[in-house]
Amino acid sequence: MPTPTPDRSVVNSTTAAFGERVRSRRQELGLSQEAAAQRCGIHWTQFGKVERGQRSLRLETIVRIADGLAIDAGQLVSGLPLPEWRGRDQVQQ
Template sequence: MPDDRSKPPLNETTRVFGERVRDRRQALGLSQEAAAIRCGIHWTQLGKVERGQRSLRLETIVKIAGGLDIDAGKLVSKLPVPPTGSG
């Protein structure tokens, strides 16, 4: 089974969203584990989000935004539109 860190992002939308989440977490000086606790999700899930390997439900986006003390709109505003037929 390949290491998740070597898997590519699902698409450009999830890649850019993940970058935004990672940038915010790092700006707060949080480890993935500490951020995941604040967000109420597992740290492995947060890692997949940051690598763009996970497409999220709206509720999870809101949980992540709340845990990172940022408006969810800032995380999703002007994201690239996913290709037809994905997520």
């Protein structure tokens, strides 16, 4: 029986845009994924998934990444596209 291949798709447009920002900042600093991951306190394979938009993150992890990349967490998340949500139209504001 063949080994199932892991899903390598982007979670959504929000995670993709966040990952692009993380990659851009890492490159500005001249860091490899491994070096950046070490500074952020996460495993390099997980860091790569973040950059590819394949991980949806907890707030604590976003703050950790921002700290490791010497950038304000707000700069990484401000203006990101909203994730698709089926119930959005049903919520009254």
